[in-house]
Amino acid sequence: MNAREILKSKALKLLSLLLISMVIATASASVYNYMYMQSLQVSVEAADVRFVTGTDSTAAGATIGTNGTYVSFNSMAGWPNSTRVYQDAVGIQNFNSTSSYTIELKFDQAGDWSGDTPDIDYIYVKVFNATNIQQGSTITVGSASSTTTAINLPASTTWHVQWEIKWKAGTLSTKKVSVKLTLIVTGE
């Protein structure tokens, strides 16, 4: 076999291998792509950070919503000219045993409270850890974008939310306000 024939056979061998390689590479890439697209389905999973009942939840009339993703208080009441405190109105628990999450409790906008708001002296909401040290800042209800700021809730930890309510002196017991706060959990 002369040099030309050797080169020719080598080129043929390389060409055939190249063709097979291209076919295998393309086919495997398309299978992978198909699998990737298939795994893009929207699934359901439990939220890691959920509301749980606290020691004052019953007094505050707390109802933990389905899946622990929301909570409503039906019997919270404040006193006129005196501060009423619900120390542990509700808990915020991180059910993940390994990951911590950044949370932020927020009074988002002025429209998030309604009713006899002019009669309210103040409503403060604070978040405390298990050793009663306040986490983040105090939320002043009625002040738009008032927030605890972003705080890190460690894994398998429960913090409690404290409400401080004071009506103005002489406010009638018929007065009421509704308040909505938003809990933002980052990284879930």
Next chain:
Amino acid sequence: MRSPFLPEFFLLLGINLFLGTSLLTCLLDKHFPAAIPYLNQIGALIGFAQLLIIKDSMTIFGDTVRLWCSLVYLIIVLANVVSINVYIAFLKKMWSIAKILFAFVTFPTILTTTFFVIGYAAFLGVLPPLPRIPSEVLFFTLVASSVVMGIGVYASSKLQTVKYQSKKTEVK
């Protein structure tokens, strides 16, 4: 949080490495047994078959099984790449080709594979996350790399010139 890629990515990487090795051994066919390129192609085909099996039974295999299957395949591929380098270096005693193979094939392959494996392990929380380089620094990284490379090229060319001149003087 969603994974940046599926565990089968390692399988795909392994298949492509097998194919690349096959073509490389075909190009260097003087130094390898004739069957080696085809054996590598068969290796790639086995990987492709494994990919097809996993695709059709994704619900049967858990994430852990899928990950280990892909990782074991990738380890076999890496062992193949290293063994080719070792074969050329120690059995054929072709040190210069072995060095070139190590610099351009074996080392980059191991480096790239390690990067992806560490990235995935960091995502799983087994290892701490890889540091994130701010995008503002990337331009400076490019400039710094170019400067260092330029200095390297200048130094080596200077060394070459000195060597050439000293040889010339010896001849005289």
